[in-house]
Amino acid sequence: MSATLDELKAAALKCTRCGQCLTICPVYGKTYEEATSSRGKIFLLRSLADGTVVPTADLMDLAARCTLCMRCKSICPSGVNTTDLIMALRHQLKQEGKLPLAKKIAFKVLIKGRLFDIAMSHGKPFQSMLFKRSPNGRGKISRLPLPMAGLNKRRIIPEFSDAPLRKLVPAVSKPIGAVRARVAFFPGCMLNYVYAGTGRDLIKVLTANGVEVHLLDKLQCCGTPLFSSGDFEGAALLAENNVRALSNGSFDAVITGCATCGSALKKEYGAVLQNSSAGATWEGLKDRVFDVSDFLLKLGPVEYKRELPLKVTYHDACHLVRGMGVSRQPRDLIRAIPGVKFVEMKRPDVCCGCAGTFSATHYDLSQRILGDKIDDILSTGADVVATGCSACKMQLIDGLTQKGSLITVMHTAELLGKAYDI
Known part of the structure; x- marks a missing residue:
């Protein structure tokens, strides 16, 4: 993403302004303001390149009014990479000193x-x-x-873990019996410092399936908060560190339990590391990055030990369903749990409105988007809503609490952990 403004303008000119993106944009669907749509932001990028608008804090705020859910990119009939162009707009504004x-x-x-x-x-x-x-x-x-x-x-936020995950589990978690695979686990920030219990469940699920799990000591944040805010240079420093750490070992796979981390490691690092010597190392690593549900299905999960008499629905995290192409896998694993009745919500792959820092900088707008997701969850009558993203989990807990609902929100790994009785 080191393109010049002229190159970005040429890419933006592919937008025919048909308006398809407006029909599915979660932000435009609440604001009905053209500048908050993908089409509007691409026009702002063109205007910045033409010099008809100047870099301002207000322009950065408009650029930030996007959850980067990638639905516009998936629906665009002209094949415009809207997500990358919006991030490029943010990068240009960051370069002009407009990062908050x-x-x-x-x-x-x-x-x-x-x-x-x-x-x-x-x-x-x-x-x-x-x-x-x-x-x-x-x-x-x-x-x-x-x-x-x-x-x-009265926003509900999660409690920090008593200790980070790396203090709660050994550096190497070995399975009982034969080792079917040897993997490195990339926990990310949320599973390391906040939902450390979920990270521990994920490791136990893997070891229950004959997987030897290595938790490396020198891993850092995946860099997505920086990258998605336009700070590509800072994100590259984090990406370089993580790629080199994960490449130092003959692992069969790198496992993620966070949709955002997985999408970063598997795809977005390609743009982050364009001008880095670590780019070639990443090329040799990216195809070995798997979400835990995808990896388990490829490996062949062992039989569950417990029956769970629960009605379960599933929320697709944007970075998982569109970023990593993972949708069927967690559902197959959940449906196979004895006693579980799986019920699909009407629009499971629509953004919940969290989008990392978006829910912090634009909380009211985030909550309006979340409201539709909560109504969808409630309509299923489920006891549990599962998801593969800790940020989405945090968002859903807040939204359900605001509605007075006690539906349990679980990471997929937590639900599988209960089925394996660990």
């Missing part, structure tokens, strides 16, 4: 892996000073009416 100050500070900490690890590993006591446990025990709510990220709206 809060993101600049956060990204500097992310890049400093050791500093970020210390902050996240010891964050729970400090979190408890500002947040208290929610009445239903599903997370934390702000003690004070903090306006940022919707915290003044």
